[in-house]
Amino acid sequence: MITLDYNPKTRAFIVAVPRGSHDVKALMMEHGLDFSTTASVGDKAILFTREPYAAAAFWEGATDAAKAELGYIHREIEASFANDAPACPVWTPPGKELWAFQRADISYALKRKHVLVGDQPGLGKTPIAITFANTIEAKRILVICPAAIRLQWAKRIREWSVMKWPYVVYPILRGQSGVHPTAQWTICSYELARTPEIHRALAAGKYDLLILDEAHYLKTIDSQRTRAIFGGGDTPLPGTPLAECAERIMALTGTPLPNRPREAYTLARALCFDSIDWMSEDSFRSRFNPSVLVERHNPRSGRVSRYIDERTGRHAELQSRLRANFMVRHLKRDVMPQLKLPVYDLIYVEETTAVKAALKAESLLDIDPDNLSGADMAVLGDIATVRRQMGEAMAPQVAEYCRMLLNGGEEKLTLFAWHVGVMDILERELSDFGVLRIDGSTSTPQRSKRVQQFIDEPGQRVMLGNVLSLGTGTDGLQQVCSHALIAEPSWTPGENIQCFDRLDRGGQTRTVQGDIFVAQNSFAEKILATALRKLQTTDKALDRRVASA
Numbered sequence: 001m002i003t004l005d006y007n008p009k010t011r012a013f014i015v016a017v018p019r020g021s022h023d024v025k026a027l028m029m030e031h032g033l034d035f036s037t038t039a040s041v042g043d044k045a046i047l048f049t050r051e052p053y054a055a056a057a058f059w060e061g062a063t064d065a066a067k068a069e070l071g072y073i074h075r076e077i078e079a080s081f082a083n084d085a086p087a088c089p090v091w092t093p094p095g096k097e098l099w100a101f102q103r104a105d106i107s108y109a110l111k112r113k114h115v116l117v118g119d120q121p122g123l124g125k126t127p128i129a130i131t132f133a134n135t136i137e138a139k140r141i142l143v144i145c146p147a148a149i150r151l152q153w154a155k156r157i158r159e160w161s162v163m164k165w166p167y168v169v170y171p172i173l174r175g176q177s178g179v180h181p182t183a184q185w186t187i188c189s190y191e192l193a194r195t196p197e198i199h200r201a202l203a204a205g206k207y208d209l210l211i212l213d214e215a216h217y218l219k220t221i222d223s224q225r226t227r228a229i230f231g232g233g234d235t236p237l238p239g240t241p242l243a244e245c246a247e248r249i250m251a252l253t254g255t256p257l258p259n260r261p262r263e264a265y266t267l268a269r270a271l272c273f274d275s276i277d278w279m280s281e282d283s284f285r286s287r288f289n290p291s292v293l294v295e296r297h298n299p300r301s302g303r304v305s306r307y308i309d310e311r312t313g314r315h316a317e318l319q320s321r322l323r324a325n326f327m328v329r330h331l332k333r334d335v336m337p338q339l340k341l342p343v344y345d346l347i348y349v350e351e352t353t354a355v356k357a358a359l360k361a362e363s364l365l366d367i368d369p370d371n372l373s374g375a376d377m378a379v380l381g382d383i384a385t386v387r388r389q390m391g392e393a394m395a396p397q398v399a400e401y402c403r404m405l406l407n408g409g410e411e412k413l414t415l416f417a418w419h420v421g422v423m424d425i426l427e428r429e430l431s432d433f434g435v436l437r438i439d440g441s442t443s444t445p446q447r448s449k450r451v452q453q454f455i456d457e458p459g460q461r462v463m464l465g466n467v468l469s470l471g472t473g474t475d476g477l478q479q480v481c482s483h484a485l486i487a488e489p490s491w492t493p494g495e496n497i498q499c500f501d502r503l504d505r506g507g508q509t510r511t512v513q514g515d516i517f518v519a520q521n522s523f524a525e526k527i528l529a530t531a532l533r534k535l536q537t538t539d540k541a542l543d544r545r546v547a548s549a
Contacts, residue, residue: 001018001061002015002016002017002018002022002058002061003015003016003058003061003062003063004016004055004058004059004061004062004063004066005062005063005065005066006055006063006065006066006068006069006070008065010050011050012048012049012050013048013049013050013051013052013054013055013058013066013069013070014036014039014046014047014048015027015031015033015046015047015048015049015055015058016044016045016046016047017044017045017046017047018043018044019042019043019044019045024045024047027047028047029313030313030314030315030316030540031049031054031057031314031316031317032049032051032054032287032313032314032317033047033048033049033054034047034048034049035047036048051317052069052070052073053073053317053320053321053324054314054316054317054320055070056070056073056074056077056316056320056324057316057317057319057320059074073320073324076323076324076325077320077323077324079104079107079108079328080108080323080324080327080328080329081323081329081330082101082104082107082108083100083101083104083330083334083335084100084101084103084104085100085103085104085106085107085108086100086103087107088103088104088106088107088110089135090103090106090131090134090135091131091134091135091162092131092134092160092162093159093160093161093162096127096159096160098124098127098128098131099123099124099335099336099506100335101119101123101330101335102123102124102127102128102131104328104330105117105119105128105328105330106128106131106132106135108328109132109250109328110132110135110136112272112325112326113248113249114248114249114250114251114270114271114272114326115249115250115251115271115326115327115328116215116250116251116252116253116256116267116271116322116326116327116328117129117250117251117252117253117328117329118253118254118256118327118328118329118542119254119328119329119330120254120329120330120331120332120501121254121255121497121498121501121505122254122332122478122501122504122505122506123254123330123332123335123336123505123506124506125213125252125254126152126153126156126160126213126252127156127160128252129143129211129213129250129252130156130157130160130161131160132209132250133161133208133209133211134160134161134162134163136208136209136248138207138208138209139184139208140183140184140186140205140206140207140208140209141184141185141186141207141208141209141210141211142186142188142202142205142207142209142210142211142242142245142246143185143186143187143188143211143213144188144189144190144193144210144211144212144213144229144242145187145188145189145190145211145212145213145214145473146189146190146213146214146217146472146473147189147190147191147192147444148438148442148444148447148469148472148473148474149213149444149472149473149474150171150172150173150187150188150189150444151171151444151445151447151448152448152473152474152475153171153187153213154169154171154185154187155448157169157185157187161185163184167184167185168180168182168183168184168185169183169184169185169187170183170185170186170187171187171188171444172186172187172188172189172192172198173444173445174192175192175195175197175198178197178198178201179198179201179202179205181205186202186205188202190217190218190225190228190229191225193225193228193229193242194224194225194227194228196238197238199228199237199238199239199242200238200239201239202239202242202245203237203238203239203240203241203242203245204239205245206245206246206247207245207246207247208246208247208248209246209247209248209249209250210242210243210245210246210248210249210250211249211250211251211252212229212249212250212251212252213252213253213473214252214253214472214473215251215252215253215256215267216253216255216256216263216494218230218266218267218270219263219266219267220266221265221266221269221281226266227241228241228242229241229242229243229270230243230266230269230270231243231244243270249270249271251267251271254498254501255494255497255498256322256327256329256542257494257537257538257541257542260289260312260537261288261289261312261315261318261537261541262281262284262285262288262289264288264318264322264541265279265281265284265285268284268321268322268326269281271326272325272326274325275321275322275324275325275326276321287314288312288313288314288315288317288318288541289312290313312537312541315537315540315541315544316540316544318541319540319541319542319543319544322542329542329543331543332504332505336506339504339505339506339508340510340511340512341511342500342504342511342512342513342514343511343512343513343514344500344514344515344516345513345514345515345516346515346516346517346518346525346528347401347485347515347516347517347518348517348518348519348520349394349397349398349517349518349519350397351519351520352393352396352397354392354393355390355393355394355519357389357393358386358389358390358393358519358522359390359519359521359522361385361386361389362386362390362522362523365382365383365386365523383523386523387418387419387488387523387524388419388421388422390488390519390522390523390524391417391418391419391421391422391487391488392419392421392422392425393519394487394488394517394519395417395422395425395426395429395487396425396429397517398415398426398485398487398517399425399426399429399430400429401485401517402415402426402430402433402462402485403429403430403433405483406430406433406461406462410483411458411461411480411481412454412460412461412462412463412480412481412483413461413462413463413481413483413484413485414462414463414465414470414477414481414483414484414485414502414503415430415462415463415464415465415484415485415487416464416465416466416467416470416471416484416485416486416487416488416499417464417465417466417467417486417487417488418466418467418487418488418490419488420439422487422488423437423439423464423465423466426464426487427464430462430464433461433462434457434459434460434461434462435460435462435464436450436453436454436460436462436463436464437450437464437465438450438451438463438464438465438466438469438470438474439465439466439469439470440466440468440469442469447469447474450463451463451474451475451476451477452476454477454480454481455476455477455479455480463477463481467486467488467490467495467496467499468495470499470502471495471498471499471502472498474502475502475505477502477503478502478503478504478505478506478507478508479507481503482503482508482510482511482512482513483503483512483513483514483515484499484500484502484503484512484513484514484515485514485515485516485517486499486514486515486516486517487517488517488524489516489517489518489524489527489528491527493538494538496516499514500512500514516528
């Protein structure tokens, strides 16, 4: 068993690892530990660190001295995992009740000025946020969310708020609508919030609570939407950063790290800068997500491509920093065991003439999917072209597979794609089954109407949507559907999971089937393998406990 001790003279935590029980080099790299040559004798390797957040991962084998030093960190980490807080007062309307783990989320949040609720998608973060507003007796609340779910937020507020009637819930649906000067609840999209007129009007108000839904939209520190919320950058904003207009902030996202550890920096800095010891972005990346620029020469094309070779490490330390300071997070299977485990499958399409042509186009690019994040613009343009070509080549077979399921007795399907052209093919081929479509051109009222049609009308059997437009924030599909299919997988693993989570969530009574279509030896197949590795990194950085045995 790994043991952890503390030396007050050197202020170092000592990790003793029995020889042969663990990969010592892997532990050193994973946790940022140093090796003691003089102390490592006989049957034990002695590692050490002066970083308490790194040492906290080894609590299970800690001595009394180490526990005394790390107790405050461990206590807050455990609170972020807690599945209930029965003593926590929460205000819900008559007939509404939170799940036990949602009460634990609010208990965690009440002890902090700002908080990130990182529960997996499908665990009801919207009711958590509204109930939190009830409990702190917030009088004015600003919700910033993706455009597609503004009306969904308005509906949930009216269901869960305990404000005394009459009160105003005002979703800003277009820039011309302006900002209601006295609304108790204002709901705005990220895109509208960064426009000069709306930003200036919002920044003129003061809010008891700012809710940032799908907060991973703010992962890039210098994007316009992030600057509108958190400030920064050289160009002056039309008004004060919206975060500075709020007494408290509650950020919501089921994917705090969509791709890689460095994406946690923006929220950590904004919500609890001291949790990362006021590191610069470069220091944060160097510690948790080091990278180097690499050039590759393609002998066939003669092209030199540049990409970023990324590495990750210190996952447990990052998790301890987030959970001990501002992030509460639960996994679906830990808190809702009544949900049946979903079944995922890869569906391989046949190599038709069109698919073969797409595979040939892919092979000419000579691209390593592990290093896409740093690809130059020319390479990314070529990738986008062959990606669309492959999607359109596979679409007829995807439609035929869906037709087989529907004719075979499947009542309803939820179908995701990426490109407009692919969705056009699927919509045309499946039109006999009643297709409802949600993509980037679908207005917020149309989106809500089509989701309700899919739920209410038996003749509308296919919900077709873009991976981002339909895959983010949509609720209700699980009432009537348990089979989701992705015609074109996203290269961001969290986005594929978000698609399946539209069905694998509270209210689902059946086993969810999730299918992803790929061509054998295709770029998409390689991307999925890379995505699995990224998900393993996410698990280490957010959820995994370190075993001491």
